[in-house]
Amino acid sequence: MSEIRRRRGAAARLSGRRAEVLAALWLMAKGYRILGFRLQTPQGEIDLLVSRGRVLAAVEVKTRTSLEAALEAVSLSQRQRLRRAVSAFAARRKTLAQADIRLDLMALAPGRFPRHIPGAWTEDGEPP
Numbered sequence: 223m224s225e226i227r228r229r230r231g232a233a234a235r236l237s238g239r240r241a242e243v244l245a246a247l248w249l250m251a252k253g254y255r256i257l258g259f260r261l262q263t264p265q266g267e268i269d270l271l272v273s274r275g276r277v278l279a280a281v282e283v284k285t286r287t288s289l290e291a292a293l294e295a296v297s298l299s300q301r302q303r304l305r306r307a308v309s310a311f312a313a314r315r316k317t318l319a320q321a322d323i324r325l326d327l328m329a330l331a332p333g334r335f336p337r338h339i340p341g342a343w344t345e346d347g348e349p350p
Contacts, residue, residue: 245283245328248336265307278321280308285330292329301343
C-alpha cells in the first residue's frame with residue numbers, strides 16, 4: 223500500500239470519528255441517550271446507538287454534500303444489516319426488549335448544521 227493511500231485512509235477515519243462525535247453531541251442536545259459509539263456487533267458496526275423514551279435507534283452518520291447523497295450512501299444491504307444488529311442488541315437486554323426500533327440518519331455537510339432524520343428508512347429498507 224502506498225504512503226499516499228495510507229494517509230488518505232487515516233484522514234478518512236479521523237474525519238469519520240469527528241463526524242460521529244459531532245453527531246453524538248447534537249443528538250444528546252436533542253435529548254437522546256448514547257448507548258453505544260462505534261458499536262461492534264456480530265452483524266456489523268453501528269455508528270451510534272441511541273435511545274429516547276421507547277425508541278431505540280441505530281444512527282448511521284454520513285458526511286456528504288447533500289441530504290440526498292447521504293441517504294443514497296447507505297445501501298439496502300447495509301440498512302438490513304443495521305436493522306438486524308439493533309434488533310439483536312435489543313433482544314439481549316431486558317430493558318430494551320420492548321423498544322420501538324428505528325434506523326436514523328445523521329447527515330453532515332461542510333458549512334451546514336447537522337441534519338437528523340429519524341426513521342430515515344422504513345422496515346422494508348426504503349425512505350419513508
